Amino acid sequence: MTALTLSTAAASGLRVDAIVVGVAKGDKGLVVAPGAEAVDKAYDGKLASVLETLGAAGGEGEVTKLPAPSGFKAPVVLAVGLGALPAKADDGEVYDAESLRRAAGVAARALSGAKKAAFALPVEDAADAGVIAEGALLGAYSFDAYKESAKDPKNGKAPLAEVALLGGKPRDKAYKAEIERATALAEELNRARDLVNTPPNDLNPEAFAAVAQAAGKEHGIKVQVLDEKALVKGGYGGILGVGAGSASGPRLVKLSYTSSKADKHLAFVGKGITYDSGGISLKPAGHNETMKCDMAGAAAVFAAVVTAARLKLDVNVTGWLALAENMPSGSATRPGDVLRMYSGKTVEVLNTDAEGRLVLADALAKASEENPDAIIDVATLTGAMVLALGNRTYGIMANDDAFRTSIHEIAEEVGEPAWPMPLPADLRKGMDSPTADIANMGERMGGGLVAGLFLKEFVGEGITWAHLDIAGPAFNEGGPFGYTPKGGTGSAVRTLVRLAERTAAGDLG
Numbered sequence: 471m472t473a474l475t476l477s478t479a480a481a482s483g484l485r486v487d488a489i490v491v492g493v494a495k496g497d498k499g500l501v502v503a504p505g506a507e508a509v510d511k512a513y514d515g516k517l518a519s520v521l522e523t524l525g526a527a528g529g530e531g532e533v534t535k536l537p538a539p540s541g542f543k544a545p546v547v548l549a550v551g552l553g554a555l556p557a558k559a560d561d562g563e564v565y566d567a568e569s570l571r572r573a574a575g576v577a578a579r580a581l582s583g584a585k586k587a588a589f590a591l592p593v594e595d596a597a598d599a600g601v602i603a604e605g606a607l608l609g610a611y612s613f614d615a616y617k618e619s620a621k622d623p624k625n626g627k628a629p630l631a632e633v634a635l636l637g638g639k640p641r642d643k644a645y646k647a648e649i650e651r652a653t654a655l656a657e658e659l660n661r662a663r664d665l666v667n668t669p670p671n672d673l674n675p676e677a678f679a680a681v682a683q684a685a686g687k688e689h690g691i692k693v694q695v696l697d698e699k700a701l702v703k704g705g706y707g708g709i710l711g712v713g714a715g716s717a718s719g720p721r722l723v724k725l726s727y728t729s730s731k732a733d734k735h736l737a738f739v740g741k742g743i744t745y746d747s748g749g750i751s752l753k754p755a756g757h758n759e760t761m762k763c764d765m766a767g768a769a770a771v772f773a774a775v776v777t778a779a780r781l782k783l784d785v786n787v788t789g790w791l792a793l794a795e796n797m798p799s800g801s802a803t804r805p806g807d808v809l810r811m812y813s814g815k816t817v818e819v820l821n822t823d824a825e826g827r828l829v830l831a832d833a834l835a836k837a838s839e840e841n842p843d844a845i846i847d848v849a850t851l852t853g854a855m856v857l858a859l860g861n862r863t864y865g866i867m868a869n870d871d872a873f874r875t876s877i878h879e880i881a882e883e884v885g886e887p888a889w890p891m892p893l894p895a896d897l898r899k900g901m902d903s904p905t906a907d908i909a910n911m912g913e914r915m916g917g918g919l920v921a922g923l924f925l926k927e928f929v930g931e932g933i934t935w936a937h938l939d940i941a942g943p944a945f946n947e948g949g950p951f952g953y954t955p956k957g958g959t960g961s962a963v964r965t966l967v968r969l970a971e972r973t974a975a976g977d978l979g
């Protein structure tokens with residue numbers, strides 16, 4: 471991954487491929503953001519007008535390259551748009567965290583193929599340095615593991631290798647901590663993106679479990695893997711039922727990070743369908759090409775637990791990865807089959823494509839046995855949530871209003887668009903089954919909420935629980951934007967990590 475350091479060097483003397491400056495859209499035209507004063511001075515204070523001549527306006531996502539001023543060792547200045555100029559604070563403009571993250575991400579991506587860049591963006595405090603670092607490291611990401619052509623240096627589009635962040639205080643504890651946090655978080659989030667992007671013929675449940683085991687060794691996390699035999703012995707009917715049609719057997723992975731200073735325990739549960747064909751209720755062509763992304767919830771949980779361990783947070787975090795491949799075959803679960811779940815409840819499978827709730831139900835019931843202070847599950851669960859909230863926003867459901875609000879606030883703070891959704895009790899009757907305790911499908915209308923209501927029944931009595939349906943934002947089929955690449959996005963990782971940090975700090979219940 472891209473290496474990032476804080477530097478106090480003057481921009482003019484840096485032997486880098488580009489100096490990045492920020493520009494904003496003011497009422498009276500383009501404004502050069504703080505951090506770029508020395509650069510502007512080298513252009514005789516005309517940087518704004520030169521950029522305007524080149525057509526720049528400062529809008530979000532805009533990139534303008536121009537030759538560096540004379541006397542600079544770098545050849546190029548890259549101006550990145552920060553969006554609308556914020557209202558004036560006493561000491562200048564205050565750019566919000568998400569504008570800084572996005573601009574840094576856009577700049578880092580625009581510089582792919584370059585070796586080294588210096589970022590002269592507005593840094594007022596350590597938190598600003600942290601979000602710029604985060605944006606740059608996430609924006610520089612690309613997934614080329616399967617592109618033989620990309621291995622030829624002549625094609626020259628490797629991610630930006632090095633970033634020197636100017637304007638911060640390299641010796642200051644708070645700055646150092648923010649850079650360390652951003653680096654650990656971005657590395658693990660990018661690893662989650664890699665897992666999502668890895669094709670399903672290479673990432674089956676067994677392979678995912680092996681990745682978790684290796685990471686556990688590296689970061690002092692206890693990892694336990696239940697293979698098919700252990701799942702049968704334990705009575706995990708949901709996970710086994712979903713995995714029954716696949717030549718690659720299912721797994722339940724438990725990752726335990728513990729801190730001696732913790733007095734709270736969080737459980738994260740991730741949907742890990744390494745490929746969702748729909749099973750016997752096969753998805754039609756056009757709906758399964760991207761279904762390698764159906765383990766994005768498990769990837770987010772995995773990344774969040776590893777990040778918590780790397781940051782040595784004072785909170786216990788248990789991650790549960792419910793891994794299976796949903797395939798049709800002679801051994802697959804049929805519509806009409808009844809599964810006996812880990813909790814003891816029976817489920818009539820009416821649609822084998824509603825498989826996520828089945829694997830999650832077992833993992834939620836198992837996670838509940840430890841009586842954690844809260845359980846948060848993350849899942850690419852329903853197409854209905856994508857219809858409701860679009861491709862960039864995830865839905866939050868919970869059995870506790872205050873907890874749902876906290877998650878929403880955290881999501882907003884970390885720059886993950888999310889929105890609270892209800893769990894209307896009247897939708898439960900649609901899942902009444904003549905044969906079993908519950909069916910895995912209900913009314914079509916409000917399908918995302920129906921799925922949430924199903925999960926709720928498998929959460930232990932009295933345990934605070936939230937469900938994040940990330941089906942929309944988990945996988946970006948459009949072009950890259952801000953610090954979000956095409957393909958796997960790492961959705962929900964930053965919400966989970968901040969939740970763990972807040973819980974460690976005692977900020978939450």
Ligand code: BES
Nearest residue numbers: 764821823824825850851852853854941
């Ligand atoms: N993995 C899908 C949901 C999904 C859809 C994720 C689009 C990402 C993008 C899930 O397993 C599924 O197939 N859900 C069904 C449920 C239905 C059969 C009740 C759906 O949403 O259509």
Ligand code: MN
Nearest residue numbers: 746823824825
């Ligand atoms: Mn499905």
Ligand code: ZN
Nearest residue numbers: 743746764826
């Ligand atoms: Zn699915």
